[in-house]
Amino acid sequence: MMPSGKMLPVMLAGGIVTVILGFVLVVLLISWFSNPPFGLGNAPAQPVAFPHTVHVAQNNIQCEFCHRNVTKGEAATVPALETCLFCHKDIDGSTETAKVEIEKVRTAFDTNEPINWERVHRLPDHVRFIHEAHLRYFTDEDILVKYGINGEEITQTPDVAQTCTICHGDVANKTEVQPKTGQSLKMGTCLDCHRANSVPTDCTVCHK
Amino acid sequence: MVTQRIDHKWGMVVDLDRCTGCQACVVACQAENNIPINTKEYFQQRRAYEWIRIERYWEGEFPNVKAKFIPILCQHCENAPCEPVCPVFATYHNDEGLNVQVYNRCVGTRYCSVNCPYTVRFFNYWEPQWPDRLRNQLNPDVTVRSRGIMEKCSFCVQRLRRGEVNVERRGLDTLTGQSIPVAERKLNHRQMKEGNYLPSCVQACPTSALQFADQHDETGPVKSYFDEANGHIETREAGGHVNEEETRVYRLFEEVGTKPNLIYLKKVEPFPVEKA
Numbered sequence: 366m367m368p369s370g371k372m373l374p375v376m377l378a379g380g381i382v383t384v385i386l387g388f389v390l391v392v393l394l395i396s397w398f399s400n401p402p403f404g405l406g407n408a409p410a411q412p413v414a415f416p417h418t419v420h421v422a423q424n425n426i427q428c429e430f431c432h433r434n435v436t437k438g439e440a441a442t443v444p445a446l447e448t449c450l451f452c453h454k455d456i457d458g459s460t461e462t463a464k465v466e467i468e469k470v471r472t473a474f475d476t477n478e479p480i481n482w483e484r485v486h487r488l489p490d491h492v493r494f495i496h497e498a499h500l501r502y503f504t505d506e507d508i509l510v511k512y513g514i515n516g517e518e519i520t521q522t523p524d525v526a527q528t529c530t531i532c533h534g535d536v537a538n539k540t541e542v543q544p545k546t547g548q549s550l551k552m553g554t555c556l557d558c559h560r561a562n563s564v565p566t567d568c569t570v571c572h573k
Numbered sequence: 574m575v576t577q578r579i580d581h582k583w584g585m586v587v588d589l590d591r592c593t594g595c596q597a598c599v600v601a602c603q604a605e606n607n608i609p610i611n612t613k614e615y616f617q618q619r620r621a622y623e624w625i626r627i628e629r630y631w632e633g634e635f636p637n638v639k640a641k642f643i644p645i646l647c648q649h650c651e652n653a654p655c656e657p658v659c660p661v662f663a664t665y666h667n668d669e670g671l672n673v674q675v676y677n678r679c680v681g682t683r684y685c686s687v688n689c690p691y692t693v694r695f696f697n698y699w700e701p702q703w704p705d706r707l708r709n710q711l712n713p714d715v716t717v718r719s720r721g722i723m724e725k726c727s728f729c730v731q732r733l734r735r736g737e738v739n740v741e742r743r744g745l746d747t748l749t750g751q752s753i754p755v756a757e758r759k760l761n762h763r764q765m766k767e768g769n770y771l772p773s774c775v776q777a778c779p780t781s782a783l784q785f786a787d788q789h790d791e792t793g794p795v796k797s798y799f800d801e802a803n804g805h806i807e808t809r810e811a812g813g814h815v816n817e818e819e820t821r822v823y824r825l826f827e828e829v830g831t832k833p834n835l836i837y838l839k840k841v842e843p844f845p846v847e848k849a
Binding site: 489490491493495497498567568569570572573 | 665667669671675676714715716717727730731733734738
C-alpha cells in the first residue's frame with residue numbers, strides 16, 4: 366500500500382531523525398570501544414615477533430631489566446638494541462622461527478638501524494603519567510595497605526613485576542601484547558584507583 | 574601518603590619598582606608553555622596569545638617623560654569571575670590556590686574571557702602552527718592546545734608537578750640539583766617551596782621583579798606583602814578605609830572584589846614627574 370500524500374513529510378522527518386540518532390549512537394559506541402590509535406582493531410604486528418613468554422615466564426627476566434626507565438622516569442621505554450644484544454650475541458634461539466627473529470635484531474644492530482616497534486599502550490597528549498611514581502608507591506613497604514584498581518586490598522608489598530600487572534595484565538604469559546588485555550587505560554580506571562588509594566584527583570595531577 | 578598534602582596557596586608578588594620592561598618573562602613564558610608564535614596579523618586582529626604581557630604607560634610631557642611598565646598575567650583570583658560562567662566546569666579553583674583551565678573539558682564558549690576583567694584569557698582561533706625547525710623545542714610537559722580552546726597562565730603547573738617528582742621521588746632539589754636527605758623525601762614531610770617550584774617568568778626575571786611564594790609558608794620571603802594585602806581586604810570588607818598613600822601593596826581592580834593571588838608593589842618615585 367502506498368502511503369498517502371499527507372503521511373510523506375512525517376515519514377521523511379521520522380527517517381531523518383532515525384538516521385541522525387543512529388549516527389550519534391554509532392559514533393558513541395565506536396569511541397567507547399576503540400583503542401586509540403588502532404580504532405576497533407588490535408595493534409599491528411611488531412617488526413620483530415618478540416615473545417614475552419620466553420623472556421619473562423620461562424627465563425625470569427625482570428621487567429625493569431629491559432624497560433630500564435620504568436623505575437627512573439615517566440616513560441617505561443623500549444630497550445635499546447644493545448640491551449637485546451647483551452644476551453643475543455650468544456643466544457641463537459631454540460626453534461627455527463626464533464633464529465630468524467633474532468637474526469633480524471642482529472642485522473639491525475650491525476646496520477645501525479633501530480627497530481620501529483609499534484607502540485601498544487598509548488595515552489592522549491594531554492595526560493601526564495609517570496611510571497616511576499606509581500611503581501614507587503606500590504613497592505613502598507612503609508605503606509601497609511594499598512588498593513588495586515578494583516578496590517581490592519593489597520596487603521603484601523608487590524615487587525616491580527607484580528605492580529606492572531595491575532595495569533598491563535599478565536604480560537609474562539602473552540606472546541603478543543595487545544591493548545585492553547590489562548586495563549582499558551581510560552580515565553575511569555585511573556580515577557577508580559586514585560580514589561581507592563585516597564590519592565588526589567585534582568585535574569592538574571594528571572592533565573597538563 | 575599523598576593524602577597528607579601540605580596545604581599550599583601559591584601567589585606572586587610583582588614589584589613594579591624593579592620591573593624594567595625587558596620582556597624576558599614574556600619570552601620565557603612563550604617558550605615554556607608552547608604558545609603559538611604571534612604574527613603581525615594576530616596582533617592586528619587582537620587575537621595574539623600572551624599569557625603574560627608587559628603593558629607600557631607614558632607619564633608626563635616631553636621632556637619630562639617616564640615610561641611605566643606593568644606585567645599582567647592571570648591573577649588567579651580567589652573569587653574568579655571566569656569560573657562560574659563556564660558551562661562545562663573547564664575552569665575551576667583547585668586546593669593549591671590555582672585557577673586551573675582544563676583543556677580537554679573546554680568547549681570554547683569564550684564566556685570566561687568575556688567575564689575576565691584582566692583580559693588574560695586567550696582563545697585559539699586557529700590550529701597552532703610552528704615552523705618545522707621549532708617543533709622539536711615544544712615542551713613535552715605542556716599540551717599543545719588545539720583550535721577552539723581557551724587557554725591562560727597556569728602558574729606553570731607542569732613545573733609544580735615536575736618539582737614534586739624531583740623532591741619526593743628522586744630526592745633532588747630542582748633548582749640547586751642537590752640531594753635531599755632520605756627522611757625528608759616522604760610525601761608527608763615534603764616541602765614544596767618557592768625554591769623547588771618557580772614559574773618560568775619568575776625564573777627568567779633578571780631583576781627579581783616577579784617573586785613567587787607559598788602564601789601559607791610562614792618563613793616565605795614575601796609573606797609580609799601577602800599579609801598586608803590580605804589586611805587591606807579585611808579592612809575594606811569591615812567598611813574601613815585604607816590609606817593608599819602609606820602602602821605600596823595593591824591588587825589590580827581591587828574594587829571588583831575578585832581577590833587576586835597576585836599582588837603588585839607600587840613604583841617608588843624619588844623624583845615624581847611634575848604635573849603640568
